[in-house]
Amino acid sequence: MGIRVSPQSRLQCFAAHITDQIRLGEQKPFKEVIDVSSGDFHRAGMKPISFVRQVLAVCLYPELLKDKHVAEDVRRRAQTLLGVCAGDSVGSYSASAGIPHVRQSIAEFIARRDAGVPSYVKDVFISSGSQSALKVIFHLMADVEGKTQRGVLTPMPCPHTLPPLLDMSGLTLVPYQLKEDRGWAVDLDELHRALNSARGRCEPMAIYISNPGNPTGHVQDRKSIEEVIEFAAAERLVLLVDEVYQDSVYGGDREFISYKKVLFEMDKSFSETVELVSFHSISSPCMGECGLRAGYMELINMDPEVMHFIDILLDTYISTPVTGQLALDIMVNPPKPGDASYDTYTQEVLLTRATLSHNARRVQEFLNDLPGMSCQPAMGGIYLYPHVHLPTEITEQAEMLQMEADVLYCQMLLEEEGVFVGAGCEHGETTGQHRLRLCILVPPNTLDGVLTRLGSFHLRLLDKPLLHRKNHT
């Protein structure tokens, strides 16, 4: 049926299997599996934002409104949020595009973030995460009576969730290569090459951008964003921009600039025509509420008919969980100076950013010190994406096992050291090279363990690749 198991799922099963073995008392050289393969911050030991959890607890059990131990601004916010739920209950369905009050909060957040570029509630759609929103857009793009296959220009490497989503939507993945030697920057010539190579094969409809980059950690500067916008305009492509990591840029001179802000500071021939969809979510690094499931997309310059169809399509997806929507409201409208919870909230967010920044530098230096490993510095986001040069013995063995060599590397690392990192091949084309994905939003002491075990495994492997062989045939 055209569906295949992803290497990530395969490795996940393997990690679960090892965890079961440990539970059943089997002796391993490690006490537990550490998972740094994906962006699941709380699982890795990061703490949630207290204000979010306090407000949600009160919303779920409004008796707590009477509890004077609960901070005044927590009760006030909970009261407001309950007031925007039908029947004052998080148990009611919400409108399919989201609770109007939350959409309003999002529009105000976007306008503040973009220094006054206006944002309108009608352009903001809430969904149960950026993936769900993207699925709606892909559904619309692919939904044609005709026979033309449609395509989406997709960065290589791209978020590992993207290829299966394109596949399921019946869209063709048109790869464009990011430039590793320039810190994984977007390259204009490469965009043109990719587009030309696609023509004939499919009708390219959109270009997907991840900024700050997943999994590259690259953050685009204004010039690069302008180039992409001009390219999209000239080629009449919809711009799909994953900006989920916008709250975590830490790389020296870079700051996050939204595609929308850049677009609206360009000439009217762009700002009034280029179709742009921007995605954000409460699974962002500073919120980390992946389990609550909520995100939004803002659509700019979109055909009114398309907007209308999105509304209808969202209807069949029913509503985003209300608890997630309320968390989204808090993300875009956090405590203000003077509020009882302001100091704690600010400290918690700053701690997350400091952890990211510190870990990013530390991991990059560590990996670059290992033989056969090289890693670009990250400017933002939650991943590092090192290149790993594998001994011929390993690539040959992988070929024999009919699996990607980086997946084999990850599997061996899991088995021998209980460290779970992502395999590069999941991010699209590998062009014969091998890479790993490491999530760096983990407590520093967890990171200690990861680096020690990874380093030790890697050096053993380079030293005596054949020693490891017996376990995997």
Added chain:
Amino acid sequence: MGIRVSPQSRLQCFAAHITDQIRLGEQKPFKEVIDVSSGDFHRAGMKPISFVRQVLAVCLYPELLKDKHVAEDVRRRAQTLLGVCAGDSVGSYSASAGIPHVRQSIAEFIARRDAGVPSYVKDVFISSGSQSALKVIFHLMADVEGKTQRGVLTPMPCPHTLPPLLDMSGLTLVPYQLKEDRGWAVDLDELHRALNSARGRCEPMAIYISNPGNPTGHVQDRKSIEEVIEFAAAERLVLLVDEVYQDSVYGGDREFISYKKVLFEMDKSFSETVELVSFHSISSPCMGECGLRAGYMELINMDPEVMHFIDILLDTYISTPVTGQLALDIMVNPPKPGDASYDTYTQEVLLTRATLSHNARRVQEFLNDLPGMSCQPAMGGIYLYPHVHLPTEITEQAEMLQMEADVLYCQMLLEEEGVFVGAGCEHGETTGQHRLRLCILVPPNTLDGVLTRLGSFHLRLLDKPLLHRKNHT
């Protein structure tokens, strides 16, 4: 693009518009719109189950574990549930098929419910509601390389969410008529007729059943279930059974019997071969947690390859909100006798059932007393589905406006009395007849208002249909 606005969405927009007008100070003959069009219990003023909300509040804000005012069994349950979340946080992703502990609780619940018929964790899949689960099944059914159009036997009337979902999945709706004069029972001859009429047009893959019936309120007896199972077996159809209202059967001599229980008490030639999918959800009447988004399906006798694909497909749907999954755990594993929260929990559930039973009888009698209105008694579920005989003036006017006459009726009722009921045409074929859908899970005083306004409108309409005409042309 083959997408159309449903009458329900159209009426919803109209209801929202009227609400806005009232907010802006416009004078209306009513103070607010009462929505009894859909099963959104908390919106209508029903109260959530306290135990569910207390446990979730503690899970969201675990500091509450230290609060001695919180009942002991609430804290104990919250502690257990936090322990099954990765990193002890509801903010972590869960496995795509659901948290294993919750799947285990569900399997145990099913086995208890079905008097010992075994249920296995591997067969239980959690999703963000029964719609999402159904979408996965439909996706698999339609996912063929070949040219054959596939179909699903669908009851008329059916849940109003079903036709758009079939449409979006690329499946053909094959209608079979329920028998109104037998309280909306399933009729075997009609199933054969429907199936034969479909052959040639499409390849029927499955039969969809809603029991207790949405929107009919019919509850099947054992004999009727056996007949459907034998039919599905003979025709090699997958049985898709919506059993979301299983917790609310109140009609005299009927009780809820699951399809699975009946199947497993039949001959092995059935119990070991008939493919069955049963759906349930926390949006069930006694829980009413629609906004938290979670449900499950259990798959019986399914091809292992299909099970494998479901796992993979669910992966692209990412995980169900964790708060919803925890609510699901509580639904299937409520407080036990002796627990501090047992009495309150039991009273709350009994109150819901009593409200349903009382309202069902009351509404049915009221409607049958109105001229031109007739209504079958409901045995379970949350809707009544009366037949309404409309004056010729109204049907002609509807034709002129190119809309269904029952939608026009609903629109006029909304405008003149601020009462929002669902239009029958949304439930599939109308065969020229007109019907309404009324949710009866509302507080009795709300119901007072609904009946008074509906009765008054209906009598005015029958008396002088043309009087209403000016507002709608």
